[in-house]
Amino acid sequence: MKKMRVSFVLLLCFFCVLSGCTHQSSTNNKIKKVVAASRSIADMWLLAGGELAGTTDDAMDLEGITNETKMIGTNTKLNLETIAALEPDLVLLSGAIPTHKTVASTLSDMGMTCEAINVNNFDDYALKMKEFTEMTGRDDLYQSAVTDVKTRIDATLQKELDTKAKTYLTIRISSSKTSAMTDEFFVCQMLNDFSLTNASVSHNSHASLGLEAVLDLDPDYIFIVTQGDETKSQQLYKNAYASQKAWQGLKAVKNNHVQILPKDMFEYKPNAKWDKAYDYLYQILKNE
Amino acid sequence: MTIYTKSLKTNKIYILGVVLLLAGMALSLFASNQSVSSAQLVHALLHPHASGSAHLIFYSLRLPRALGALLCGSALSTAGLLLQRTLHNDLASPGILGINAGAGLFALIATLMWPGMIVFKGLMAFLGAIVAILLVLLLSHRISASKSSIILLGVAVSSLMTALTNVIITLIPESIVDKTVYSLGGFHIVVGEQVLFAAVTIIPVFLLCLYMSRGIELLSLGDETAYGLGLDPEKMRLITLICAALLSGAAVSICGLLGFVGLIIPNAIRMMGFKDVKSQLLLSGLYGSACLVICDGLIRMIFYPYELPVGLLLSMFGAPFFIYLLYRRRRKGGG
Amino acid sequence: MLTLKNVTIAYDGQTILKDISASFDQGSLIIIVGRNGAGKSTLLKAMTGFVDSEGEILLNNMPIHQLSHQERAMTLGYLPQIVKAPEMSVGTLVAHGRFSRLGFSKKLSAADRQKIDEALRLTEMTDYRQRSLPTLSGGELKKAYCAMLMAQDPDIMLLDEPTAFLDVTATLSLMSLLKKLVERGKCIIMTCHDLPQAFSYADRIILLHDRTLTADEAPDVLVNNQKLLKEATGVTLKHIDDPDAYYHYILTDHN
Numbered sequence A: 001m002k003k004m005r006v007s008f009v010l011l012l013c014f015f016c017v018l019s020g021c022t023h024q025s026s027t028n029n030k031i032k033k034v035v036a037a038s039r040s041i042a043d044m045w046l047l048a049g050g051e052l053a054g055t056t057d058d059a060m061d062l063e064g065i066t067n068e069t070k071m072i073g074t075n076t077k078l079n080l081e082t083i084a085a086l087e088p089d090l091v092l093l094s095g096a097i098p099t100h101k102t103v104a105s106t107l108s109d110m111g112m113t114c115e116a117i118n119v120n121n122f123d124d125y126a127l128k129m130k131e132f133t134e135m136t137g138r139d140d141l142y143q144s145a146v147t148d149v150k151t152r153i154d155a156t157l158q159k160e161l162d163t164k165a166k167t168y169l170t171i172r173i174s175s176s177k178t179s180a181m182t183d184e185f186f187v188c189q190m191l192n193d194f195s196l197t198n199a200s201v202s203h204n205s206h207a208s209l210g211l212e213a214v215l216d217l218d219p220d221y222i223f224i225v226t227q228g229d230e231t232k233s234q235q236l237y238k239n240a241y242a243s244q245k246a247w248q249g250l251k252a253v254k255n256n257h258v259q260i261l262p263k264d265m266f267e268y269k270p271n272a273k274w275d276k277a278y279d280y281l282y283q284i285l286k287n288e
Numbered sequence B: 001m002t003i004y005t006k007s008l009k010t011n012k013i014y015i016l017g018v019v020l021l022l023a024g025m026a027l028s029l030f031a032s033n034q035s036v037s038s039a040q041l042v043h044a045l046l047h048p049h050a051s052g053s054a055h056l057i058f059y060s061l062r063l064p065r066a067l068g069a070l071l072c073g074s075a076l077s078t079a080g081l082l083l084q085r086t087l088h089n090d091l092a093s094p095g096i097l098g099i100n101a102g103a104g105l106f107a108l109i110a111t112l113m114w115p116g117m118i119v120f121k122g123l124m125a126f127l128g129a130i131v132a133i134l135l136v137l138l139l140s141h142r143i144s145a146s147k148s149s150i151i152l153l154g155v156a157v158s159s160l161m162t163a164l165t166n167v168i169i170t171l172i173p174e175s176i177v178d179k180t181v182y183s184l185g186g187f188h189i190v191v192g193e194q195v196l197f198a199a200v201t202i203i204p205v206f207l208l209c210l211y212m213s214r215g216i217e218l219l220s221l222g223d224e225t226a227y228g229l230g231l232d233p234e235k236m237r238l239i240t241l242i243c244a245a246l247l248s249g250a251a252v253s254i255c256g257l258l259g260f261v262g263l264i265i266p267n268a269i270r271m272m273g274f275k276d277v278k279s280q281l282l283l284s285g286l287y288g289s290a291c292l293v294i295c296d297g298l299i300r301m302i303f304y305p306y307e308l309p310v311g312l313l314l315s316m317f318g319a320p321f322f323i324y325l326l327y328r329r330r331r332k333g334g335g
Numbered sequence C: 001m002l003t004l005k006n007v008t009i010a011y012d013g014q015t016i017l018k019d020i021s022a023s024f025d026q027g028s029l030i031i032i033v034g035r036n037g038a039g040k041s042t043l044l045k046a047m048t049g050f051v052d053s054e055g056e057i058l059l060n061n062m063p064i065h066q067l068s069h070q071e072r073a074m075t076l077g078y079l080p081q082i083v084k085a086p087e088m089s090v091g092t093l094v095a096h097g098r099f100s101r102l103g104f105s106k107k108l109s110a111a112d113r114q115k116i117d118e119a120l121r122l123t124e125m126t127d128y129r130q131r132s133l134p135t136l137s138g139g140e141l142k143k144a145y146c147a148m149l150m151a152q153d154p155d156i157m158l159l160d161e162p163t164a165f166l167d168v169t170a171t172l173s174l175m176s177l178l179k180k181l182v183e184r185g186k187c188i189i190m191t192c193h194d195l196p197q198a199f200s201y202a203d204r205i206i207l208l209h210d211r212t213l214t215a216d217e218a219p220d221v222l223v224n225n226q227k228l229l230k231e232a233t234g235v236t237l238k239h240i241d242d243p244d245a246y247y248h249y250i251l252t253d254h255n
Helices: A002-030 A039-047 A080-086 A099-109 A122-136 A139-158 A186-193 A211-217 A230-242 A271-286 B011-030 B038-046 B053-086 B099-113 B118-142 B147-171 B179-184 B192-211 B213-219 B223-228 B233-255 B261-271 B277-302 B310-332 C040-048 C069-075 C090-096 C110-122 C138-152 C168-183 C195-201 C226-233
Strands: A034-036 A090-094 A114-117 A167-173 A178-180 A221-226 A258-261 C002-011 C014-024 C028-033 C054-059 C076-079 C156-159 C187-191 C204-209 C212-217 C236-239 C249-252
Touching (some): A034 A039, A039 A090, A039 A122, A080 A099, A080 B053, A090 A099, A211 A230, B011 B038, B011 B053, B053 B213, B053 B233, B118 B192, B192 B233, B192 B277, B213 B233, B213 C090, B223 B233, B277 B310, C002 C040, C014 C212, C028 C195, C040 C076, C040 C187, C069 C076, C090 C110, C138 C156, C168 C195, C195 C249, C204 C226
Parallel strands (some): A090 A114, C028 C204
Antiparallel strands (some): A167 A178, C002 C054, C204 C212, C236 C249
């Protein structure tokens, strides 16, 4: 008798779990209106075959944005009213933008579903894309946007490359400041995949980086990533570093190992172009 | 003699203030944009138990924001008035004396130590505001500072607090939600809880100041005369300054470093010919609220869907007004 | 009644006045004289309790610091030498005289209004009621503050150089007003630089010299101690008998 009761309870639990699962997938199916609060996230959602009800101003030129897509302000200052008016099923926020934390709590209080997206490398990207394509029901797109890309990246990383014990420095230049990036930055993670070492592990990524500090580190490679207005950033790069005499004495400069990385792959996350980005870096490193 | 009698001679100015405030509230609460129409918002007000996006927008976004602007406006301009009266200097304001910066610094420390705890943030903002004003007072006492030296000391304390804030922001960028909103001041995200916390501070402190208005007015006769009339001037000044600090602290914890309201409004009220503290308090509160509510409503409308900090608009009007004040003082030969 | 017992006043470690004892009763006009820096104003401020001092200051036999500020101000009024002119009407200023009785919240009663009106009338400031303080001349401002003190209506009034900025007629009318108040039973203690004026009006002269209270006597007695006067003030005085004269003393240089 007791056994029967136990098994009954177990059975009940099983059904509960099962129904929970089906319930979960049914909510996923209902997700129609999605708001993406940064360019990179909008790009990923579109790649997964989704449609966007609203996104930030910098993402309005992406392929897949329709006339229906509402602009919801800038990625740091989202217009909450516009978002609320869209009555979205899901709001995709960035885990890297500090304002989004407060936005998330406000929107959750209003009964909206929010998700903070953190993508620092290809694996993060793959994981999120899995989730997204499941929501959109487009497994075919996962194949092309992730699996195929992954194969090509692996192929690139398999290739012979003599970069052991080489150091590099990634400098991000915006129109207002220059900073050395730590391993959290996706470009650094990519370079680490090629077995290079970031010279600036201990450096604060948000304080401006002086020329003296660069001289002190004297890395084998220097990668420049520009942010925002390209001409202004390039001008800043020239003023802060390239025009200085001391700059010419750097190992990397002498060996012609200073590279300005293209914006389309290295300013925002490359998403569908992760393989191309890896290949781009490989080409640079290969020319030893 | 309104400070001893009930007559409010210049009713018109009060009525105008109320009308402006109501217009501002209407603008802030019901202005339509591409997301939501005025009719929907009015419907949300009239049917509090309905649902839908207009309902959400009204109760979760617009109402806290409008009330936040209302409270902060009255708090900041009243704080400015109290400082101007007690320090005998028209140029005193929570922004210039470093009170806002102090509150900001401590609020920032609070968000680092107890993230998400709105009450702690508010309490720390009070503490910072009080620390800043006490620092200014203590230093000015030590060097027996003149009227203008107190302002200079305030500027020094303000820079110190701002510098410390910037050090924290630079070292721990995650600590700050948004630097431009913070340093210019704005109501981008106001949570109902914040408004409640500010209200339970600002309203009682404001009422206390109204009650004390005779004492505050006596301070302007100088300590010796005030003492002779039966007031403890040192105590009165301290209480008044702490009230000013509490008011600014409560405001800063909602809207960041909003400059100039505390300077412009009380001076404008004085220029309109209101000399007694009670009318000045009431009108500063009223016009301070109206000013912020209108400015916040406007900046949302003009730049929709972009969110610009309201401090931007205020500084744009405030800075020229400040220059005009200085110019006028110079012409009058006052110092 | 105001009593000082062995009062010593020091500021920044420097003794300004030491061991002052005196008593002041109703119905008398006491004028404190002495050279610049003798400590006249400081003594007045100490009497109100505004400046800290050692020794005892008793107001109606109560130590002054045991009274609340409002209680003290109901009996003891004080008018400083330099007064401020904030933006405020004369009427409001005089109404502030009633603060010790009204506190923060009470409204003006009919009796309060009567006191205010009387104070304005006595000081001939009724026509200035609506005028703003910054628009007044130095003398008018001083009179406005006198009116405030009259409205405060304490038994003991301390006035620091009340006649300093006044012209001759205003000085004379203020002094005769003070005399009138004394006749009504007030105790008035004031400082004055003008020795003939002080000697002509005072019931008692207090002479401060060399950080002490050198003399506390009626003017017609003190005038005979010419050696002391010469030493303490640099001049001597002489009584004159002229029924038309306002002042009954003139400055002399007795060698």
